[in-house]
Amino acid sequence: MPARIIDGKLLAKQIRDDLAQKIKAMVNAGNQQPGLAVVLVGDNPASQLYVSMKQKACAEVGIYSEEHRLPASISQEELLAVIERLNKDPKIHGILVQLPLPEGFDEQVVINHIKPEKDVDGFHPINIGKLQTGQKTFVPCTPAGVMKMLDSIGIDLTGKKAVVVGRSNIVGKPVAQLLLQRNATVTICHSKTNNLAEECRQADVLVVAVGHPELVKADWVKPGAVVIDVGISKVGSKTVGDVAFDEVKEVAGWLTPVPGGVGPMTIAMLLTNTVAAAN
Ligand code: NAD
Numbered sequence: 001m002p003a004r005i006i007d008g009k010l011l012a013k014q015i016r017d018d019l020a021q022k023i024k025a026m027v028n029a030g031n032q033q034p035g036l037a038v039v040l041v042g043d044n045p046a047s048q049l050y051v052s053m054k055q056k057a058c059a060e061v062g063i064y065s066e067e068h069r070l071p072a073s074i075s076q077e078e079l080l081a082v083i084e085r086l087n088k089d090p091k092i093h094g095i096l097v098q099l100p101l102p103e104g105f106d107e108q109v110v111i112n113h114i115k116p117e118k119d120v121d122g123f124h125p126i127n128i129g130k131l132q133t134g135q136k137t138f139v140p141c142t143p144a145g146v147m148k149m150l151d152s153i154g155i156d157l158t159g160k161k162a163v164v165v166g167r168s169n170i171v172g173k174p175v176a177q178l179l180l181q182r183n184a185t186v187t188i189c190h191s192k193t194n195n196l197a198e199e200c201r202q203a204d205v206l207v208v209a210v211g212h213p214e215l216v217k218a219d220w221v222k223p224g225a226v227v228i229d230v231g232i233s234k235v236g237s238k239t240v241g242d243v244a245f246d247e248v249k250e251v252a253g254w255l256t257p258v259p260g261g262v263g264p265m266t267i268a269m270l271l272t273n274t275v276a277a278a279n
Contacts (some may be wrong), residue, residue, distance in 0.1 A: 004255075076104075096121055161187070241256075
Protein backbone atom coordinates (compact mmCIF):
# COMPACT_ATOMS: atom_id res chain seq x y z
CA MET A 1 0.00 0.00 0.00
CA PRO A 2 1.50 3.38 -0.92
CA ALA A 3 2.39 5.80 1.87
CA ARG A 4 -0.18 8.13 3.27
CA ILE A 5 0.75 11.74 2.59
CA ILE A 6 1.09 14.25 5.42
CA ASP A 7 -0.37 17.37 3.86
CA GLY A 8 1.65 20.26 5.28
CA LYS A 9 -0.28 22.80 3.28
CA LEU A 10 -3.58 21.74 4.79
CA LEU A 11 -2.21 21.42 8.31
CA ALA A 12 -0.58 24.85 8.05
CA LYS A 13 -3.87 26.36 6.90
CA GLN A 14 -5.63 24.95 9.96
CA ILE A 15 -2.94 26.46 12.20
CA ARG A 16 -3.19 29.84 10.44
CA ASP A 17 -6.99 29.82 10.71
CA ASP A 18 -6.75 29.14 14.46
CA LEU A 19 -4.18 31.91 14.85
CA ALA A 20 -6.36 34.37 12.95
CA GLN A 21 -9.20 33.67 15.41
CA LYS A 22 -6.86 34.00 18.37
CA ILE A 23 -5.44 37.32 17.15
CA LYS A 24 -8.92 38.67 16.52
CA ALA A 25 -9.91 37.76 20.08
CA MET A 26 -6.70 39.32 21.46
CA VAL A 27 -7.28 42.59 19.64
CA ASN A 28 -10.99 42.65 20.50
CA ALA A 29 -10.04 42.25 24.15
CA GLY A 30 -7.93 45.42 23.86
CA ASN A 31 -4.55 43.71 23.57
CA GLN A 32 -1.88 44.80 21.18
CA GLN A 33 -1.69 43.30 17.70
CA PRO A 34 1.32 40.96 17.45
CA GLY A 35 4.13 42.48 15.38
CA LEU A 36 6.96 40.87 13.42
CA ALA A 37 9.98 42.60 11.91
CA VAL A 38 11.77 40.79 9.11
CA VAL A 39 15.29 41.92 8.32
CA LEU A 40 16.69 41.07 4.91
CA VAL A 41 20.26 41.97 3.98
CA GLY A 42 21.31 41.82 0.34
CA ASP A 43 19.38 40.55 -2.67
CA ASN A 44 19.47 36.76 -2.50
CA PRO A 45 16.40 35.81 -4.64
CA ALA A 46 15.46 32.79 -2.47
CA SER A 47 15.62 34.94 0.67
CA GLN A 48 13.50 37.62 -1.00
CA LEU A 49 10.90 35.01 -1.86
CA TYR A 50 10.87 33.59 1.71
CA VAL A 51 10.54 37.07 3.20
CA SER A 52 7.61 38.00 0.98
CA MET A 53 5.89 34.68 1.78
CA LYS A 54 6.33 35.34 5.50
CA GLN A 55 4.93 38.86 5.21
CA LYS A 56 1.95 37.69 3.20
CA ALA A 57 1.24 35.03 5.81
CA CYS A 58 1.42 37.67 8.57
CA ALA A 59 -1.08 39.88 6.77
CA GLU A 60 -3.49 36.96 6.29
CA VAL A 61 -3.69 36.12 10.00
CA GLY A 62 -3.65 39.72 11.26
CA ILE A 63 -0.04 40.06 12.43
CA TYR A 64 1.48 43.50 11.92
CA SER A 65 4.70 43.09 9.97
CA GLU A 66 7.43 45.32 8.69
CA GLU A 67 10.27 44.55 6.38
CA HIS A 68 13.74 46.04 6.71
CA ARG A 69 15.55 45.57 3.42
CA LEU A 70 19.17 46.55 3.79
CA PRO A 71 21.88 46.59 1.14
CA ALA A 72 24.68 44.02 1.37
CA SER A 73 27.04 47.01 1.57
CA ILE A 74 25.96 48.01 5.09
CA SER A 75 28.38 47.31 7.90
CA GLN A 76 27.73 44.75 10.61
CA GLU A 77 27.53 47.63 13.14
CA GLU A 78 24.75 49.26 11.10
CA LEU A 79 22.86 45.95 11.02
CA LEU A 80 23.27 45.55 14.78
CA ALA A 81 21.94 49.10 15.23
CA VAL A 82 18.79 48.18 13.26
CA ILE A 83 18.30 45.13 15.49
CA GLU A 84 18.88 47.27 18.56
CA ARG A 85 16.10 49.63 17.48
CA LEU A 86 13.74 46.72 16.87
CA ASN A 87 14.65 45.20 20.25
CA LYS A 88 13.32 48.41 21.82
CA ASP A 89 10.30 48.93 19.56
CA PRO A 90 7.09 48.12 21.48
CA LYS A 91 5.16 47.38 18.24
CA ILE A 92 7.58 44.57 17.46
CA HIS A 93 7.26 41.28 19.36
CA GLY A 94 9.29 39.11 17.02
CA ILE A 95 12.46 39.78 15.03
CA LEU A 96 13.62 37.56 12.23
CA VAL A 97 16.89 38.04 10.42
CA GLN A 98 16.66 36.13 7.16
CA LEU A 99 19.59 33.76 6.78
CA PRO A 100 22.01 33.28 5.17
CA LEU A 101 23.54 36.74 5.54
CA PRO A 102 25.85 37.89 2.75
CA GLU A 103 29.61 37.32 2.99
CA GLY A 104 31.33 39.40 5.61
CA PHE A 105 28.68 39.22 8.32
CA ASP A 106 29.13 37.08 11.40
CA GLU A 107 25.73 35.37 11.66
CA GLN A 108 26.24 34.25 15.22
CA VAL A 109 27.08 37.77 16.40
CA VAL A 110 23.98 39.09 14.63
CA ILE A 111 21.72 36.38 16.12
CA ASN A 112 23.21 36.97 19.57
CA HIS A 113 22.12 40.59 19.28
CA ILE A 114 18.40 39.80 19.00
CA LYS A 115 16.65 40.09 22.34
CA PRO A 116 15.90 36.47 23.34
CA GLU A 117 12.26 37.41 24.13
CA LYS A 118 11.87 38.53 20.50
CA ASP A 119 13.84 35.68 18.92
CA VAL A 120 10.90 33.99 17.20
CA ASP A 121 13.26 31.84 15.12
CA GLY A 122 14.58 30.30 18.33
CA PHE A 123 18.20 30.66 17.19
CA HIS A 124 19.58 32.70 20.11
CA PRO A 125 21.96 30.65 22.30
CA ILE A 126 19.77 31.35 25.34
CA ASN A 127 16.76 29.87 23.58
CA ILE A 128 18.79 26.95 22.24
CA GLY A 129 19.99 26.29 25.79
CA LYS A 130 16.43 26.40 27.06
CA LEU A 131 15.33 23.94 24.39
CA GLN A 132 18.22 21.66 25.29
CA THR A 133 17.25 21.69 28.98
CA GLY A 134 13.55 21.19 28.33
CA GLN A 135 12.47 24.72 29.31
CA LYS A 136 9.67 26.62 27.63
CA THR A 137 11.09 28.67 24.78
CA PHE A 138 10.70 29.54 21.12
CA VAL A 139 11.17 26.30 19.27
CA PRO A 140 12.87 26.86 15.88
CA CYS A 141 10.14 26.98 13.25
CA THR A 142 11.08 24.11 10.93
CA PRO A 143 11.69 21.61 13.76
CA ALA A 144 8.44 22.75 15.42
CA GLY A 145 6.65 22.17 12.12
CA VAL A 146 8.13 18.69 11.82
CA MET A 147 6.84 17.80 15.30
CA LYS A 148 3.36 19.14 14.45
CA MET A 149 3.34 16.92 11.38
CA LEU A 150 4.25 13.89 13.49
CA ASP A 151 1.56 14.83 16.01
CA SER A 152 -0.99 15.11 13.21
CA ILE A 153 -0.69 11.38 12.48
CA GLY A 154 -1.03 10.47 16.14
CA ILE A 155 2.27 8.62 16.41
CA ASP A 156 3.59 7.82 19.90
CA LEU A 157 7.33 8.38 19.60
CA THR A 158 8.21 6.62 22.85
CA GLY A 159 10.79 3.94 22.16
CA LYS A 160 10.70 4.55 18.41
CA LYS A 161 13.97 4.61 16.54
CA ALA A 162 14.32 8.07 14.97
CA VAL A 163 17.05 8.94 12.51
CA VAL A 164 17.75 12.57 11.63
CA VAL A 165 19.94 13.20 8.60
CA GLY A 166 21.59 16.63 8.88
CA ARG A 167 23.07 18.34 11.93
CA SER A 168 22.52 22.04 11.27
CA ASN A 169 21.72 24.36 14.17
CA ILE A 170 18.45 25.39 12.55
CA VAL A 171 17.03 22.00 11.58
CA GLY A 172 18.92 18.80 12.36
CA LYS A 173 20.06 19.41 15.93
CA PRO A 174 16.81 20.89 17.26
CA VAL A 175 14.70 18.21 15.52
CA ALA A 176 16.86 15.55 17.21
CA GLN A 177 16.42 17.30 20.56
CA LEU A 178 12.63 17.45 20.18
CA LEU A 179 12.44 13.77 19.21
CA LEU A 180 14.56 12.92 22.25
CA GLN A 181 12.19 14.89 24.48
CA ARG A 182 9.41 12.64 23.18
CA ASN A 183 11.38 9.55 24.24
CA ALA A 184 12.48 8.44 20.81
CA THR A 185 15.90 6.80 20.48
CA VAL A 186 17.65 9.26 18.23
CA THR A 187 20.55 8.90 15.82
CA ILE A 188 21.94 11.98 14.09
CA CYS A 189 23.59 11.37 10.73
CA HIS A 190 25.63 13.85 8.70
CA SER A 191 28.03 14.18 5.80
CA LYS A 192 30.68 12.09 7.54
CA THR A 193 28.39 9.23 8.59
CA ASN A 194 29.45 5.77 7.46
CA ASN A 195 26.78 3.55 5.92
CA LEU A 196 24.12 6.26 5.78
CA ALA A 197 21.66 4.02 3.93
CA GLU A 198 22.01 1.34 6.62
CA GLU A 199 21.41 3.92 9.40
CA CYS A 200 18.32 5.23 7.61
CA ARG A 201 16.94 1.71 7.15
CA GLN A 202 16.77 1.32 10.94
CA ALA A 203 14.43 4.28 11.33
CA ASP A 204 10.80 4.10 12.37
CA VAL A 205 10.85 7.88 11.89
CA LEU A 206 13.25 9.34 9.33
CA VAL A 207 13.75 13.10 9.13
CA VAL A 208 15.94 14.27 6.28
CA ALA A 209 17.39 17.81 6.21
CA VAL A 210 20.39 17.83 3.93
CA GLY A 211 19.72 19.82 0.77
CA HIS A 212 20.72 17.01 -1.60
CA PRO A 213 17.97 16.31 -4.16
CA GLU A 214 16.44 12.84 -3.84
CA LEU A 215 19.28 11.47 -1.70
CA VAL A 216 17.07 8.99 0.13
CA LYS A 217 16.02 6.07 -2.05
CA ALA A 218 13.35 3.42 -1.52
CA ASP A 219 15.86 0.83 -0.29
CA TRP A 220 17.03 3.24 2.47
CA VAL A 221 13.59 3.16 4.06
CA LYS A 222 12.14 0.60 6.45
CA PRO A 223 8.71 -0.55 5.23
CA GLY A 224 6.00 1.43 7.02
CA ALA A 225 8.38 4.15 8.32
CA VAL A 226 7.34 7.77 8.72
CA VAL A 227 9.49 9.90 6.42
CA ILE A 228 9.68 13.66 6.83
CA ASP A 229 11.44 15.45 3.99
CA VAL A 230 12.75 18.87 5.00
CA GLY A 231 15.02 19.41 1.99
CA ILE A 232 14.29 21.97 -0.68
CA SER A 233 16.32 22.03 -3.89
CA LYS A 234 15.68 23.40 -7.34
CA VAL A 235 16.29 20.92 -10.14
CA GLY A 236 15.67 22.83 -13.33
CA SER A 237 12.34 24.52 -12.73
CA LYS A 238 11.19 21.81 -10.30
CA THR A 239 11.33 22.01 -6.50
CA VAL A 240 12.39 18.68 -5.03
CA GLY A 241 13.15 17.33 -1.59
CA ASP A 242 15.87 15.12 -0.15
CA VAL A 243 13.70 12.03 -0.62
CA ALA A 244 13.03 10.30 -3.94
CA PHE A 245 9.29 10.76 -3.47
CA ASP A 246 7.92 8.49 -6.21
CA GLU A 247 9.87 5.41 -5.13
CA VAL A 248 9.87 6.02 -1.37
CA LYS A 249 6.08 6.38 -1.31
CA GLU A 250 5.88 2.71 -2.30
CA VAL A 251 7.72 1.70 0.90
CA ALA A 252 7.04 4.30 3.60
CA GLY A 253 3.94 4.31 5.79
CA TRP A 254 3.73 8.09 5.84
CA LEU A 255 5.54 10.65 3.72
CA THR A 256 5.66 14.43 3.39
CA PRO A 257 5.65 15.98 -0.09
CA VAL A 258 7.92 18.74 -1.41
CA PRO A 259 6.55 21.29 -2.05
CA GLY A 260 3.52 21.38 0.23
CA GLY A 261 5.09 19.60 3.20
CA VAL A 262 7.43 21.05 5.80
CA GLY A 263 7.75 24.44 4.02
CA PRO A 264 4.24 25.75 4.79
CA MET A 265 4.53 24.37 8.34
CA THR A 266 7.69 26.41 8.92
CA ILE A 267 5.82 29.62 8.15
CA ALA A 268 2.84 28.58 10.28
CA MET A 269 5.18 28.01 13.23
CA LEU A 270 6.81 31.40 12.73
CA LEU A 271 3.37 32.98 13.04
CA THR A 272 2.66 30.82 16.11
CA ASN A 273 5.90 31.96 17.76
CA THR A 274 5.15 35.61 16.97
CA VAL A 275 1.72 35.39 18.59
CA ALA A 276 3.29 33.67 21.61
CA ALA A 277 5.88 36.49 21.83
CA ALA A 278 3.07 39.03 22.04
CA ASN A 279 1.38 37.26 24.95
P1 NAD B 1 22.83 22.90 6.13
O1 NAD B 1 23.55 23.00 4.84
O2 NAD B 1 23.10 23.88 7.21
O3 NAD B 1 23.05 21.45 6.73
C1 NAD B 1 23.00 20.31 5.93
C2 NAD B 1 23.38 19.11 6.77
O4 NAD B 1 23.38 17.98 5.92
C3 NAD B 1 24.77 19.20 7.39
O5 NAD B 1 24.66 18.91 8.75
C4 NAD B 1 25.59 18.12 6.68
O6 NAD B 1 26.45 17.42 7.56
C5 NAD B 1 24.52 17.18 6.16
N1 NAD B 1 24.91 16.56 4.91
C6 NAD B 1 25.40 17.16 3.80
N2 NAD B 1 25.63 16.25 2.83
C7 NAD B 1 25.27 15.07 3.32
C8 NAD B 1 25.25 13.75 2.82
N3 NAD B 1 25.64 13.48 1.57
N4 NAD B 1 24.82 12.78 3.62
C9 NAD B 1 24.39 13.02 4.87
N5 NAD B 1 24.37 14.26 5.42
C10 NAD B 1 24.81 15.25 4.64
O7 NAD B 1 21.30 22.89 5.73
P2 NAD B 1 19.97 23.19 6.58
O8 NAD B 1 19.84 24.64 6.77
O9 NAD B 1 19.86 22.27 7.73
O10 NAD B 1 18.88 22.77 5.47
C11 NAD B 1 18.82 21.46 4.96
C12 NAD B 1 17.81 21.42 3.83
O11 NAD B 1 16.53 21.76 4.37
C13 NAD B 1 18.06 22.40 2.70
O12 NAD B 1 17.60 21.84 1.50
C14 NAD B 1 17.19 23.59 3.05
O13 NAD B 1 16.80 24.33 1.93
C15 NAD B 1 16.01 22.87 3.66
N6 NAD B 1 15.25 23.68 4.61
C16 NAD B 1 13.92 23.65 4.46
C17 NAD B 1 13.13 24.36 5.33
C18 NAD B 1 11.66 24.30 5.15
O14 NAD B 1 10.97 25.14 5.65
N7 NAD B 1 11.14 23.27 4.46
C19 NAD B 1 13.70 25.11 6.35
C20 NAD B 1 15.08 25.08 6.51
C21 NAD B 1 15.86 24.34 5.62
